[in-house]
Amino acid sequence: MTENEAKKLIAKFCEDRMNFARGKDMSDKELKDFCKFSDALTLSISSLEEIQQYRAIGTVEECWEARERQRGKKRVLDSYCGFNSYECPVCGTEPVGGSNYCHKCGQRLE
Numbered sequence: 001m002t003e004n005e006a007k008k009l010i011a012k013f014c015e016d017r018m019n020f021a022r023g024k025d026m027s028d029k030e031l032k033d034f035c036k037f038s039d040a041l042t043l044s045i046s047s048l049e050e051i052q053q054y055r056a057i058g059t060v061e062e063c064w065e066a067r068e069r070q071r072g073k074k075r076v077l078d079s080y081c082g083f084n085s086y087e088c089p090v091c092g093t094e095p096v097g098g099s100n101y102c103h104k105c106g107q108r109l110e
């Protein structure tokens with residue numbers, strides 16, 4: 001079963017319950033329980049929709065990597081034969097000019 005199929009089934013179940021409950025004489029407790037359960041079903045549908053939105057962005061690992069690339073990291077000083085240069089702390093590439101991002105891996109640089 002897919003998430004969309006589950007969402008449709010839950011929505012249909014809610015609708016059927018509402019139709020069944022219409023015209024029924026419920027006690028306050030029954031009505032309270034009915035509303036709580038309907039709220040739980042509505043919450044489950046919105047939770048599924050939220051999960052689908054996150055999956056459209058990417059996996060948790062991909063989002064984590066993207067966030068880490070956006071956090072500025074200090075360039076690594078590389079001294080060689082009396083010359084100083086700076087490298088990307090992630091991939092070791094020398095940034096082009098004064099760029100704030102590594103042109104190879106996309107890491108933000110301070």
Ligand SMILES: [Zn+2]
Nearest residue numbers: 088091102105
């Ligand atoms: Zn890099």
